[in-house]
Amino acid sequence: MATAAAMDDRAGSALRPLFIGIVFLGSFLLFLIQPLFARLVLPVLGGSPSVWNTAMLFYQAVLLLGYAYAHAVQRLPFRVQAGVHLALFAAAALTLPIGIRALGGAETGDAAALWLLQLLALSIGPVFLAVSAQAPLMQAWFARSPDPAAASPFFLYSASNAGSLLGLLAYPFLLEPFTALPAQQTMWTAGYLLLMALVALGAFTILKAGVRPPATAADSATETGRRPVTWKRRLHWVLLAAVPSGLMLSTTTHITTDIMAMPLLWVLPLAAYLISFILVFSGAGPRITRIAVWIAPVALLVFGAGGLLTVSQSASIYGLASILLLLIVATALHGTLANDRPAADRLTEFYLWMSLGGVLGGLFPALIAPQIFDWVYEHPILLLAAALLVPAKPLTRRIGNLWRGNGLGRALRILTPPVVLVLGWWLGAAFMAVNTPPVQVAAIAFMALLAVLAIGRPLMFSFVLLNLMLALGGWQQIDISTIDRARQRSFFGIYTIQNSHSTQTRRLLHGTTMHGAQSLDPALSRMPLTYYAPMSGIGLAMQTAPSLFGDGARIGVIGLGSGSLACFAKPGEDWTIFEIDPLMVEIATDPEVFSYVSQCKPDVRIVVGDARLKLAEEPKDRFDLLAVDAFSSDAIPLHLLTREAFETYARALAPGGVLMVHVSNRYLDLEPVVAGIANELGLAARIRVYGPTPQDQADYSYNASIWIALTANEADMTRFTEATGHSEEWTPLRARTDVPGWTDGFASILPVLKPFWKGD
Numbered sequence: 001m002a003t004a005a006a007m008d009d010r011a012g013s014a015l016r017p018l019f020i021g022i023v024f025l026g027s028f029l030l031f032l033i034q035p036l037f038a039r040l041v042l043p044v045l046g047g048s049p050s051v052w053n054t055a056m057l058f059y060q061a062v063l064l065l066g067y068a069y070a071h072a073v074q075r076l077p078f079r080v081q082a083g084v085h086l087a088l089f090a091a092a093a094l095t096l097p098i099g100i101r102a103l104g105g106a107e108t109g110d111a112a113a114l115w116l117l118q119l120l121a122l123s124i125g126p127v128f129l130a131v132s133a134q135a136p137l138m139q140a141w142f143a144r145s146p147d148p149a150a151a152s153p154f155f156l157y158s159a160s161n162a163g164s165l166l167g168l169l170a171y172p173f174l175l176e177p178f179t180a181l182p183a184q185q186t187m188w189t190a191g192y193l194l195l196m197a198l199v200a201l202g203a204f205t206i207l208k209a210g211v212r213p214p215a216t217a218a219d220s221a222t223e224t225g226r227r228p229v230t231w232k233r234r235l236h237w238v239l240l241a242a243v244p245s246g247l248m249l250s251t252t253t254h255i256t257t258d259i260m261a262m263p264l265l266w267v268l269p270l271a272a273y274l275i276s277f278i279l280v281f282s283g284a285g286p287r288i289t290r291i292a293v294w295i296a297p298v299a300l301l302v303f304g305a306g307g308l309l310t311v312s313q314s315a316s317i318y319g320l321a322s323i324l325l326l327l328i329v330a331t332a333l334h335g336t337l338a339n340d341r342p343a344a345d346r347l348t349e350f351y352l353w354m355s356l357g358g359v360l361g362g363l364f365p366a367l368i369a370p371q372i373f374d375w376v377y378e379h380p381i382l383l384l385a386a387a388l389l390v391p392a393k394p395l396t397r398r399i400g401n402l403w404r405g406n407g408l409g410r411a412l413r414i415l416t417p418p419v420v421l422v423l424g425w426w427l428g429a430a431f432m433a434v435n436t437p438p439v440q441v442a443a444i445a446f447m448a449l450l451a452v453l454a455i456g457r458p459l460m461f462s463f464v465l466l467n468l469m470l471a472l473g474g475w476q477q478i479d480i481s482t483i484d485r486a487r488q489r490s491f492f493g494i495y496t497i498q499n500s501h502s503t504q505t506r507r508l509l510h511g512t513t514m515h516g517a518q519s520l521d522p523a524l525s526r527m528p529l530t531y532y533a534p535m536s537g538i539g540l541a542m543q544t545a546p547s548l549f550g551d552g553a554r555i556g557v558i559g560l561g562s563g564s565l566a567c568f569a570k571p572g573e574d575w576t577i578f579e580i581d582p583l584m585v586e587i588a589t590d591p592e593v594f595s596y597v598s599q600c601k602p603d604v605r606i607v608v609g610d611a612r613l614k615l616a617e618e619p620k621d622r623f624d625l626l627a628v629d630a631f632s633s634d635a636i637p638l639h640l641l642t643r644e645a646f647e648t649y650a651r652a653l654a655p656g657g658v659l660m661v662h663v664s665n666r667y668l669d670l671e672p673v674v675a676g677i678a679n680e681l682g683l684a685a686r687i688r689v690y691g692p693t694p695q696d697q698a699d700y701s702y703n704a705s706i707w708i709a710l711t712a713n714e715a716d717m718t719r720f721t722e723a724t725g726h727s728e729e730w731t732p733l734r735a736r737t738d739v740p741g742w743t744d745g746f747a748s749i750l751p752v753l754k755p756f757w758k759g760d
Contacts, residue, residue, distance in 0.1 A: 015205060016149065019142045020159045022198045026134030027163035028170075029191050031274075033098065033131075034059060035171040036184055037124055039747075040100055041116070054113045054491075056249060056270075057366040058120040059128070060359045066132030067355040071348035073133075074140040078211045082203035085137065089196040092126035096192065097185040099123065113367060113491055127192060134195070135160040136351040138202065143214040143344040145206050150214070151344055157351075158281035165274040172267060177748035214345040229342050234353050240337040241357025243385045244330035248273040249365040250379035251326045255319045268323045276330035280338040289335025296332040296390045297455045299325050301448060304383045305468040329386045336391055374487045375477055375494060380469050387462040394456035416454070417463060420447050424467030428475030444471065485593060490583035497593060503701045505529065508562040508587065508594065516562025517701050518594050526599055528564040529701045531629075531664060537688035537707025538627055540724040541660050542568035548658070548723050549624040556623040556652065558611040558640070559630035563588040563596035566604060575604045576623070578611035580630075612645050621654040629662040638749070641670065642742045643677050650681065650712070658720050659683075659710040664703075669752045674708050675733035676741030683710045684717035686730035708733065 038055060069088075073081045101122040139153045149155065175184055227233070251269045279288045303325040306318070342350055361382075369378035423443050447468050454461040470478075480486050480496065487496045496509040499520065507517040517529045533539050542565065545553040551572045557565055560579040569575055579585050585606055591598040607614045611630055626649055630637055639645060641661075649659050663670040671687060678685040686709050692702035709730065711717045721727035739751045 015142065015145050015147050015202075015209065018198070018202055018205060019138055019156060022195070022202055023135055023138050023156050023160040024163035025191065025195050025198065026131050026138070027160040028167040029188065029195060030128070030131050030134075031164040031167035032171055032175075032191075033124060033128065033188060035168070035176075036181075036188060037098060037120070039176070039181060040098075040123075041119065054116050054366055055120060057359070057362045058117050060245065060355070060362045062121075062125060062128045063132045064352075064355040064359045066129050067136050067348070067352045069129070070133040070137035070140065071352045074137060074348050078141075078144060078203075079207070081137075082200075082207075085133070086196070086200055086203070088133075089130050089199065092130040093192065093196065095124075095126045096189045098127065098188060099185065131192070131195065134199075136348045138199075139351075140214070140348050141202060141206055143347060144211050146209050146212055150212065153344060153347065154281055154338070154341055155283070158278050158285075161274050161277035161281070165271060165278065168267060168270060168274065172748075173750070177750050179746070180743070181745040214343075214347070227342070229346055229349070233340070237337060237340070237350065237353040238357040238360065239389060240333045240340075241354040242361030243382055243389055244273060244276065244326075244333050245358040245361030246364050246378070247326055247329060247361075247382045247386060249362055250369075250376060250382050251322055253365060254376045254379040255322050269326055272323050272327040273330055276327060276334045279331055280335035285335060285338055288331065289339060292328055292331035292335055293390060293392055296328050297387070297392045297461060298452075299328045300383060300387050300390075300465060301451050301468070304380075304387075305448075305465065306472050325383075329383075329390070332390050333386065336389075370489055370491065374481050374489045377477075380474070383469075384462050384466055387465050388458045390458070392455050392458075392461075395452065399453055399456070412453070413460075416450055416460060420450060420464050420467040423447055424471040425475070427471035444468070447471070485587075485590075488583055488587070490581055492581040492583075495583065495587060497587070500701075503698075505701050506594070514703070516564045516594070518562060518564070518596060519701075524700075525595060526567045527700065528567050528596070530564065530703045531662065531705040532564045532568075533690065533692060533696070533700070533702040533705070535692075535726075536690040536702075536705045537709065538565065538629070538660050538662065538705075539568070540688070540726060541625060541627070541658060541707075541709065541720075544720070544723040544725075545573070545625050546570050548656075548720065554622065554624045554654070556615075556618075556626040558615070558626070558628045560584050560588050560606065561629070562594045565627065565629075566597045567600040569601040569604075575601055576607060576618075577604055578607045578609070578614050578630075580608070580610055582608055612640055612648055615652050616648050618652055620651055621657075622652045624654050624657050625660065626653055626657065627660040627662070638742070638747055639744065641673060641677075642744050642747060643680055644744045646677050646681060646683075646710075650683070653712075655712070656716050656719070657711070658716070661708045661710065662705070663708055664706045667754050668749060669754055671706070671708070671734055672736040672739040673742055673752060674710075675735040676739055678710055678733065678741075679735065680741045683712065684714045685710045685733045686717060686721060687733050688726075688730050 034055065073084055076084065100119065135157060139156045142153045142156060143150050175187075179187070248269050252266050255269075279285065282288075303321045337354065341347075365378045365382070369376075424447070427440060427443055447464060451461060451464040451468065454464055485497060487494065489495070493510050495515075498507045498509060499505075500507055500517075503517075504520045505517045506520055508515045514530055516532075519525050519527060519529065528534070528539065531538070534543065542555075545555065545568075551570070552574060553570070554574045555569070555576070557575070557577045560577050561584070566575070566577075579588075585608060588594050589597050589606070597604060611628075628640060628649070630640055646659075653659060661674055663674060675685065677683075687706065688709070689704075689706050691704045692700075696702045709717070709720060711720060718727075721730040724730070736751070740746070
């Protein structure tokens with residue numbers, strides 16, 4: 001016996017690091033391919049939150065298929081399953097290197113999500129499926145090994161999520177800044193082949209050491225391991241996995257739409273989601289789970305009560321608080337899930353149901369919510385679902401007994417619902433409209449106290465939390481949703497139409513970023529406002545177009561917005577506007593919403609689709625003046641600011657033409673990027689930084705703006721700047737040696753990222 005045990009220990013000492021390495025590398029590759037392929041597909045669909053959420057849904061769905069495959073194949077004799085799995089690896093390797101497969105032109109509107117899912121399936125589906133099976137299948141293999149830890153191989157899942165987190169962070173912070181896309185694709189291919197070799201080595205090592213049957217419920221040392229796996233238990237697994245998955249996506253959409261559209265911000269919610277798995281499947285998992293379960297209700301109250309707010313002040317702090325809330329709630333729910341794991345022989349089934357929950361949770365915010373909600377209502381809904389699922393206990397035994405009492409307890413049970421309902425409605429209706437803020441603060445504090453007392457009673461706690469949400473901005477959001485066309489949602493974003501009585505303007509907002517405004521005064525309704533002031537860079541360029549190019553100037557605009565630029569059009573000019581979002585076209589061309597287009601250029605040609613692809617279809621020398629103004633909130637469409645994109649623009653410009661690029665951005669300093677591209681292509685470039693006077697800002701809603709003009713040579717640039725009448729205010733661009741011009745194969749936003757606290 002001692003000899004057998006010693007042999008098992010020696011086998012375990014070799015198997016454990018090998019299998020940790022396999023699951024770590026597999027998960028690393030799995031999460032590395034996600035941002036890598038996103039960079040490949042960026043020139044096709046851009047980078048809105050919906051693109052990322054749809055891609056995440058695909059990854060979760062294929063992960064589910066991989067887990068289902070692992071669950072099915074592990075039932076075969078070990079030699080057979082090893083052969084089948086290696087054959088799948090080899091077949092998928094035939095699709096390498098990863099790249100975009102031919103699928104025709106990108107769809108727009110509601111079909112964009114389905115088109116993206118098809119593109120992902122054709123391009124990376126086979127390799128993603130093969131790699132996604134690693135976490136559960138390698139644990140199932142390890143459970144059949146002679147290693148002493150084989151009876152509980154769940155620690156490998158912690159290593160798997162550590163690999164996922166490193167892969168997620170390695171791309172934007174290590175690979176993207178220092179390597180080009182072809183090198184990244186080659187490295188991923190090499191990693192895939194190494195993984196296949198390690199899997200083969202793992203199978204050989206187990207066969208050599210001797211295949212053992214996995215531990216069963218009867219062998220389990222824990223009560224949960226011995227419990228039978230019923231359908232009620234499976235449903236609980238699905239729910240515990242679904243809510244954090246959906247909350248991760250809804251947090252991403254919420255903070256990038258209604259708080260701050262800071263680039264790379266999408267990394268943080270996914271990182272928090274993965275960290276929760278690492279924590280709860282580690283050796284300290286049960287203790288961490290107890291702490292998270294105790295903290296979660298308080299965190300939901302402190303951070304989640306404002307889940308229906310649109311924040312413009314202290315946005316950075318609120319955004320980070322939202323991510324912290326996600327981490328706490330995900331740890332509480334994932335920890336509850338981990339504590340309920342079955343014996344090793346049901347391991348793959350456990351992961352299969354967990355993966356199904358992840359897919360269902362992602363399906364709601366990624367595909368369903370954008371179709372039925374005009375705002376990110378899925379976020380507070382998922383917060384409430386979390387409040388129902390967290391197995392919290394009363395803060396003290398006395399509080400728990402209080403609710404069960406016959407006197408005060410009965411009064412609490414009967415009176416709490418109507419009291420919080422009335423207070424929530426009153427606060428929502430009167431918030432910021434009553435001249436007695438202390439009364440409001442006292443009412444909110446009283447509702448919060450009732451919520452604290454209700455911790456441990458999920459239904460009551462969730463009901464009080466719901467009414468707090470409604471009181472703190474919820475009724476205002478619902479009120480906006482009831483107004484016809486006040487807010488609309490598409491695959492590419494959420495657009496809100498607001499009337500400002502202080503400035504007498506109607507504004508178009510994409511999240512927290514203004515995309516245009518129009519005066520409500522009929523006498524001023526043809527005047528472009530915001531970034532398009534007459535003395536802004538684009539205002540001067542548009543006004544000089546007739547003198548530079550004649551009465552029949554051909555004008556191209558990338559990005560429609562509210563249609564402000566159309567009111568610079570002169571009779572006889574030929575205008576074409578490129579816009580990727582059909583909903584934006586509906587908004588801008590509806591005279592009851594914005595009348596710039598209908599008043600100033602009703603015959604404008606509007607081309608719907610990705611501007612770069614559509615512009616490539618236009619004839620050479622098509623435009624005399626081309627304006628690039630295609631911002632999706634402050635998250636820029638990176639593929640429109642690469643050297644290849646500028647080559648497309650240059651091809652579309654006639655001799656002597658002018659390219660105008662809008663680079664105003666709260667989070668990125670784009671001037672050196674354009675300077676690098678201009679230097680590489682030999683273009684002349686000048687920048688105009690416009691700042692309105694306080695009077696103009698108050699009277700006409702003019703905003704500060706930064707526009708860059710580019711021409712084929714210095715002679716054309718001199719001709720242009722002198723024609724504007726402000727040649728001295730067009731200055732050379734500031735180049736940086738550490739910021740090369742972006743290309744489709746190499747681009748990193750890290751060197752040009754402004755400190756996030758300066759973006760508020």
